[in-house]
Amino acid sequence: MSGHSKWHTIKHKKASIDAKRGKIFTRLIKEILIAARGGGDPDSNARLRTAITAAKAVSMPSDNIKRAIMRGTGELEGATIEEVSYEGYGPGGAAIIVQCATDNRVRTVSEIRHMFSKNGGNMGEPNSVAWMFERKSQILIEGDKATEDQLTEILLEAGGDDVQNSGDSWTLLSAPEAHDSVVAALAAAKIPTLSAEVALVPKNTMAIDPKNAAGMMRLLEQLEDYDDTQNVYTNYEPDESTVEAMA
Template sequence: MAGHSKWANIQHRKGRQDAKRGKIFTKMAKDIILAAKGGGDPDMNPRLRLAIAKAKGVNMPNDKIDTAIKKGTGELAGGDIAEVIYEGYGPGGVALLVEAATDNKNRTVAEVRHLLSKAGGSMGEAGCVAWMFDRKGVMNFSAEKYTEDQLLEIGLEGGVEDVKAEDESIEVYCAPEDFSDAQKAFEEAGVESSSAELSYVPKNTVELDVPAAKKLMTLMEKLEECDDVQNIHVNADFPEELMAEMEG
């Protein structure tokens, strides 16, 4: 599972999140719409509760959140969005899973295929790389506030499987079905996570040299610029030299 958070840390260091606030709101709204299809009450819908928490974490206005919920439940028009996952290969032979939410699958697959091809990668058939990843609940905590042992002790009752230190954060992993219980365990203990999501975690990672890592970063940035792309998962381990270069 090593390297899972490095892309998030790279984004943070480059200041990309704040620079794309409007685009982030669009992606969050789609996430809420899809979640609300399972019911508009967050108390009864864990996925919606998580989507709302993530939206509030980036300061998405409450009226936009409410509108997205109503679109998902069908109270308002605009909720005709489907979830799709594209699989393929990127620079350095790394495996990619691209999660998208779209109202036009033909448009989205064409955009993703074009970007992969332009970066020297390729689109693959369904199932070609999915087996390289595990679906997990992933929670991040500040390494300055908490220790691995502390988080593991609290999380065990909630189904936590593994705890890993990664840069300035500590990542906690659990099975998807235990995600709500794990979050509840930390909340009841007064331990606050910096982020929490259901994600695809690579079973093993591919070590990249700096040139290949830079090409992969460029590809991932281009994919993230697509309004339909929600999340990108890779089995790459970004080299420490690149991290140090960006810090400098």
């Protein structure tokens, strides 16, 4: 199945739980802070604009957003946060990319490496698996909020690429440059989104031996739950029973 992984759907459902306990706020604040280094005006900073939209979607207070922007632009002091990415393979050979935001690179790489090794995976060198992914606008929409024909028409007019059936939801894929126009077109059509981000999408997905599935999902969960983690991407395609168990 090209260009889509059920892991994205699982991640969204997990993010909904994280949002309820406030955990998602920390990640979004870090993303706003980092994005604001490219300029504090969301009108001229697409990454910051996307981050603010995501923060508002989980009802983050405006003051929190403003402070994060000011920390990013240097108007307020705060710990130095840097972006780092780690690549590797899970049990069964599926590729994984972990994007982190940390104030201690040595600690983070040590703990990420430990998670890989204790769950039967292994860390790789930079760019060892990055070539298997591409940056795309990835928008998730609840299945009963729109039809495939509606979404296809919107995508064509907004410069998007593809509509995929993700079971109980739709996934819309576009070039990063089309992200804002697709989001705006959906809003104009009054079609709500479950999530909207510019993500690393696998060019192709892969299944693994069922005996490795539990270890792979455990590794992905631990990486997702790690405090310094911002995003986890994989080309692993879990079977339906695994998706149901995780949901």
